[in-house]
Amino acid sequence: MDIGITLDSTEILRKCIAILGIRGSGKSNTAKVLSEELNKEGIPLVIIDPDGEYSIDADVIDNFSLDESIPTERVLKEGKSVILDMNDWSEESFKFLLRFLNSLWLNSKIYKRNFFILLEEAHEFIQQGERNQLSDTIVRIALRGRKRGIGMIIVSQRSAKVNKDVLTQSEIYFLHKVVHPVDLKVYKEIIPWKSKDVENEVKKLETGEALFYFNGEVKKIRIRKFEEKINGEGQEVLI
Numbered sequence: 001m002d003i004g005i006t007l008d009s010t011e012i013l014r015k016c017i018a019i020l021g022i023r024g025s026g027k028s029n030t031a032k033v034l035s036e037e038l039n040k041e042g043i044p045l046v047i048i049d050p051d052g053e054y055s056i057d058a059d060v061i062d063n064f065s066l067d068e069s070i071p072t073e074r075v076l077k078e079g080k081s082v083i084l085d086m087n088d089w090s091e092e093s094f095k096f097l098l099r100f101l102n103s104l105w106l107n108s109k110i111y112k113r114n115f116f117i118l119l120e121e122a123h124e125f126i127q128q129g130e131r132n133q134l135s136d137t138i139v140r141i142a143l144r145g146r147k148r149g150i151g152m153i154i155v156s157q158r159s160a161k162v163n164k165d166v167l168t169q170s171e172i173y174f175l176h177k178v179v180h181p182v183d184l185k186v187y188k189e190i191i192p193w194k195s196k197d198v199e200n201e202v203k204k205l206e207t208g209e210a211l212f213y214f215n216g217e218v219k220k221i222r223i224r225k226f227e228e229k230i231n232g233e234g235q236e237v238l239i
């Protein structure tokens with residue numbers, strides 16, 4: 001797949017991928033390009049989208065009284081991507097998310113289809129030092145999903161606030177620009193470079209650029225720009 005650099009999708013399946021950076025550094029663009037390419041290769045995604053901003057080809061859930069077995073089957077049986085539009089951050093949307101993730105977890109054992117769960121604003125769901133039923137479920141899937149075909153893509157502007165276990169277990173990182181010392185500290189723990197070099201390189205990153213860390217190698221890359229589709233083209237709302 002081509003995201004600005006060439007990636008072999010078979011190498012990233014079932015892995016945990018972290019996309020980090022400040023507001024406007026290009027994280028969502030990276031996540032969208034990656035999702036679009038995975039989708040094209042027939043690898044479905046479950047996108048948890050707090051801002052309703054993903055315009056990739058997928059079924060959309062915005063009705064939280066929906067039976068969770070419907071989107072579960074769409075993903076695991078039919079290989080279709082699903083976007084959960086958390087737009088209003090309502091209690092119902094969180095309850096639905098928990099039911100849906102549990103259903104995906106249980107059924108992934110049966111279907112064993114490779115798919116990804118993409119978590120935008122991950123620090124809101126799996127905050128370091130805070131636990132609840134939903135965060136426990138997400139952390140379990142991130143840490144133990146591999147055997148069931150599940151990969152996780154976590155996107156966050158608050159690197160230091162994301163659950164450390166998940167972050168350190170990630171195997172692939174897209175590290176966009178950060179400026180705050182606590183976030184830089186996280187980058188320094190991830191990248192096997194001298195602290196000063198990390199700081200200098202990260203400072204220079206422009207929108208859309210990232211340090212890509214995979215298989216022990218760090219590369220500065222530029223991700224291509226995602227072409228937004230107009231008005232829900234290719235999307236169908238699940239009822």
Ligand SMILES: Nc1ncnc2c1ncn2[C@@H]1O[C@H](COP(=O)(O)OP(=O)(O)OP(=O)(O)O)[C@@H](O)[C@H]1O
Pocket residue numbers: 021022023024025026027028029030157207208209222223224225226
């Ligand atoms: N690789 C890129 N090439 C060209 N433009 C880009 C690229 N990445 C991002 N941009 C542009 O920069 C702006 C910010 O990008 P994006 O929304 O992805 O940032 P972000 O880090 O996710 O910010 P936020 O946290 O506010 O969502 C957008 O207008 C986007 O189109």
